[in-house]
Amino acid sequence: MKGHPAATSPLPTLVFMPPQSPRGTPIPIPAPAKPKETPNLDSTASASAPKSTLPKLRLEIRDLNHDGAQTFLTAVIASKALHKAVQSVLSLLYQSPDSPTTTAPPTRSVTLIMRSMPGVAYTTGSDLDGDHKEIHFSLDYIHSSVSNDRKAHEIMGVLTHEMVHCYQYNAKGTCPGGLIEGIADWVRLHAELSPPHWKKEATGKWDAGYQHTGYFLDYLEKRFGEGLIRRLNEKLRIERYEEKRFWTELCGRPVEQLWGDYGDALKKEKKKVEDDECVLVDREDAATPTNKDAKDIETTAGK
Template identity: 70%
Template sequence: MPTLPATSPLPPPVFMPQISSALSPTPSPIPMPPTEKKSSASASEHEPSMESSKFPLPKLRLEIRDLNHAGSQMFLTAVMANAALATAVHSVLTLLYESPSCPTTTVPPTRSVTLVLRAMEGVAYTTGSDLDNDHKEIHFSLDYIQHSISSERKKHEIMGVLTHEMVHCYQYNAFGTCPGGLIEGIADWVRLNAELSPPHWKKEAGGYFLEYLEKRFGKGTIRRMNEKLRIEKYEEKRFWTELCGGPVEQLWKDYTKYLETEESKASEEECVLVEKEDATVPKTEATPTVAANEETNGSKSV
């Protein structure tokens, strides 16, 4: 049986592994089609009914180590624990898997997820039970909830962290050989598509790179990526070439070129807007100078 990640690994600065010898360059990236503007309401605000979901829910548990901690009260005020966990599960399963019976994607046998709220350093991590790896635990820092999230972003950030960590309860890791940065990149991609990305994220990060690949190579690319991590060990060159037609370093170059093009377009559009604003400002007539008057008077006296 394929193994699932026991913990949530720390990502390197860039999720790409060491650069290997490149294959022949792939064509320049095709322009990504414009996307429709997403609703401003996040997935956490909709909280779909899991009774009608095609995916079965695991057993969901909540463990609060310190009820008197201010972070506990903030968490319980911001979200309903059962709905928050159910929504996170729903987001992960619908984005990474087609359906429970689909032959092209295989949902792992996660049987329970326990959310543990406790005082600790960092933000959150996910681990499997020592007795049975199909039982997962998400440990979430009460200190982070209390001190590091502004009041207006409490619900959005809590849902974002829960969704990211829930991915680690359901994703594959190539029998323990997948780079930690790619594991984290997939989790960030799910969080991004659940409309729960935080404002400080930059597009040079792994989640946005995977979103670029999803748009460039078609819907379902990240699902196929996750499925490849289920059935085989990670070998960089073969993995990316079979999935996307070229080595990861070339794909990353294509992505950075795409970002530069988009940034240039944004700058040009901003300049056009400024020029239009300047054109709408009424111009005042110039007042003749004293020198011009003197010159005119002088010419008349000659």
């Protein structure tokens, strides 16, 4: 129980002393009036999940004097940002009328710890137990490595990615790390929080992780139907990961074959974009047959 001295040494008994009147008679303190029920202004946030399904959400800013602390507090409303990240993860990985059999893990609290550190962010179980999660997020990264117009979007993107780690399964510790990271970026992609530098590519290995694997999962979901990634996550809950059996049961063929299909699909997609650009340039030619300058501009813009 590192860092929890209360577990070994008893706490002193706390004695509450009410204020005394001059004669020593206690002055009764009126109970605070019950606040009136306030209307919920953020109706979209509460519509998709009842409050009781949400974990306790906590925020710790380790250095308020760090420039990144001000950046963070200005860019987002922390309570709403965390709430929204949980909602995105639950709705994309669990809550669906089509997948009533998925079971979200019993995550009881998520603490966002904003602190100075190298890298971007990571998620870990807390000292208490695995049901209490900590997201560590770099103040240096937010302050220095993200342009001003993208700060809120990037904070939400990173938070959503890390929140997936608070709620996803890992096949009892046997799932490849690249698939874990791919699922996290698939959720980020579907929460419409992908950063501008992301791109689809089918080079290298399917489980290289992050958006590389995230876009592959997106292809699989489009091909095999909505809910595939929820079913994938559910398989990671109930069984250990044996690659051949896992993918054959989920998609009817081994993952290498699916990865090859994905490469072919991307080539087709790329060719279609190029053909469309050619059509655009041809049309421009026909409309302005004598205007060479106009044609050159269109050709350049289409690249």
